[in-house]
Amino acid sequence: MPIPLITKGITEGLSSIPHIYTVLKVVPWLLLIVALKYYFGGARNSSERLMHSKVVMVTGGTSGIGASVVYELASRGAQIILLTQHSPSDIFLIEYIEDLRKSTNNQLIYAEQVDLSSLHSIRTFATKWIDNVPPRRLDMVILCANTASPSPSKRKATIDGIDEEWQVNYLANFHLLGILSPALRVQPPHRDVRIILTTCSSYIGASKLDPAQLDRDAIAVLTQNTTATKTTKSLKKSAAPAKLKLKPKSKSLFAASKLSLMVFATSFQKHLSAFKRPDGQPTSTRVILVDPGYSRTPGTRRWLTGGSLWGLLVYLIIWPLWWLVLKSPQQGAQSILYAAMEARFGRGEGGWMIKECREVDFARKEITDDAVGKQLWELSEKQIEAKETEGAVRRALEKKETELKENVKSEAQAKNTKAAPASASGGSKEQTAGSRRNRKGNTNKQ
Ligand SMILES: NC(=O)c1ccc[n+]([C@@H]2O[C@H](COP(=O)([O-])OP(=O)(O)OC[C@H]3O[C@@H](n4cnc5c(N)ncnc54)[C@H](OP(=O)(O)O)[C@@H]3O)[C@@H](O)[C@H]2O)c1
Incomplete structure (x- = not known):
């Protein structure tokens, strides 16, 4: 079909081909879209x-x-x-795992509940993992969990009273890997x-890491009273969800x-490499940082829409643009x-950075600075210790409150059961006709 048309175009002129000028106008645009998409x-x-046989842990x-x-790793047989x-x-x-098992033809897919916005949840899981004897096999940890608040005014505090972005994106990973380190x-x-941590190019624009400032910004000032006081009223208050009280000039901690x-x-990586193994061998664990590039994921959508319905409407209207410039997951x-x-x-x-499937250099020099690393490590340990104690x-107060409620309930129940026979003897209860008690009653009346 195209060959006769081309021949016709050459011999009889372009205008002899039907719609040729429209096609010539559209084709360059199509080629441009294909090139941009690629x-x-x-x-x-x-x-x-x-x-x-590889055991892969993924957040x-x-x-x-x-x-x-x-999906890709499970399709290749990883547990x-x-x-x-x-x-x-x-x-x-349950449905997600069942679908994944079916579509990847791999039954070795399991889930463990680890809420990264709770230091306690992370510790419960990780200590259970390392307590296993003999030590469990672990080939890879891929840390993809992430949260990004659509605007600084929508920042949230976790149950531990820490800025959510700081905890889920950073502190939780520090806590998890710190406990899993022996394993x-x-x-x-x-x-x-391999330990794979996902980052984002927003790190390039982050302000200089100042531990004192980070501590002030990341630790939420709770609007509720959290001190251990004795009255039930204040116990109720302390069990209520924490609310981040924003400081006047506080900004997002995402970057x-x-x-x-x-x-x-x-x-x-340095901590793992410095460990002296009993067999004298070097560490078998390598840490790799990956920037996946901007992609159309639920997290990106939430961020682009500003978490509002109007934002979602605008996002949907200009969706072709996002389809063109953002990667698919x-x-x-x-x-x-x-x-x-x-x-x-x-x-x-180890300690590499990957972007677009090739190794790249870090864009910030403090990433490899030992002094900055030490300061940050100390700050993270201090925050975790303080928040785990709190x-x-x-939890102890909540337990006490539950016990208190149960005691009050059981006391009320005990009072009711004591009161029940008294009311029965008061004659209000109807006696069954022909029963021993009924016959006795009748005899007494006579
Ligand atoms: N998407 C991009 O454009 C882009 C660009 C550069 C870098 N990255 C990086 O790539 C990684 C993946 O990004 P993404 O866009 O795919 O993320 P996403 O769509 O926002 O998904 C985040 C994942 O984290 C989980 N998560 C959030 N809070 C959690 C918590 N408290 N406990 C446990 N899990 C929690 C979510 O679980 P649920 O499913 O239960 O909600 C979800 O599976 C992130 O590190 C991100 O920074 C992404």
Whole structure:
């Protein structure tokens, strides 16, 4: 069909081809769209690795980029442990896992409840993991969980009274890996263990890390009384959800949380490498940072829409633009899959940064600065210790309050049961006709 048309065009002139001028106008635009789509789609992972028998722990594996990573690794046979904030009995989670097992033909997909906005939840899971004897196999930890508040005015505090972005994006990862560290260090020296942390190019614009300022901004000033007082009224108050009281000039900690995560990643690699194994072998664990690139995920949508219905409307109207310039979650997963599967990341010192499926340099020099790393490590430990202590007091108070309520309830029940026979003897209860008590009553009357 095109050959006769082209021949006709050459021999009889362009105007002899029907609609040729319209086609000539449209084709360059189509080519431009295809070229832009290809460009913004980013690089594709071409590395392959046998994932059978590999145990992979993933946070944020239930949506967005994390879900795509999980799908790809599960399809290659990896055993997946999803760390999710939802209860294992959550119907959506059950269906998600069942679908994943079917579509990847892999039954080894499990979920553990780990709410990253609760330090207690992280500790409960991680201590259970490291307490296992013999130590459990662990080949990879992929940290994709993330939260971004649509605007500084919509910042939230976690149950621990910490800025949510700071806790979920940074502190939770510090806490989780800190507790899992012994489990990572005991993996056999021949095992290729990888810790993959996801970051975002917003780290480049983050302000200089100042521990004192970070502490002031990240720790919420609670609007409710949390001190351990004795009256039931104040106990009720302390059990109420915490509310972040914004400081006048406070801003989003998203970029700072990502920069801190990167500083921690390089410090954690040094911490693992400094460990002297009893067998004298070097560490088998490598830390890798990945920037997946801007992608159309639920998190990005929430952020772009500003968390409002009007924002969502505008987002939907200009959706073709987002379709063009943002990656799909599958495209966003490519650099993470590259970090998980490329053979050379199973050797060497670790502490690499990957973007568009290739190694890149850090854009901020404090990421590899030992002094900054030490300051941040100390700040994180201090925050965790303080908040875990507060959390323990809060849980003890809540337990006490529940016990108090149960005691009051059981006392009331006991009073009722005492009162019941008295009312029966008062003659209000009807006697069954022909019963011993009825006959006796009748005899007495006579
Ligand atoms: N998307 C982008 O444009 C982009 C760009 C650069 C970097 N990145 C990075 O790539 C990673 C993945 O991003 P994404 O856009 O795919 O994220 P996303 O769509 O926002 O998904 C976030 C995931 O984190 C989980 N999560 C949130 N709060 C949690 C909590 N308290 N406890 C446990 N899990 C929690 C969510 O669980 P639920 O499913 O239960 O809500 C969800 O699975 C992030 O580190 C992000 O910074 C993304």
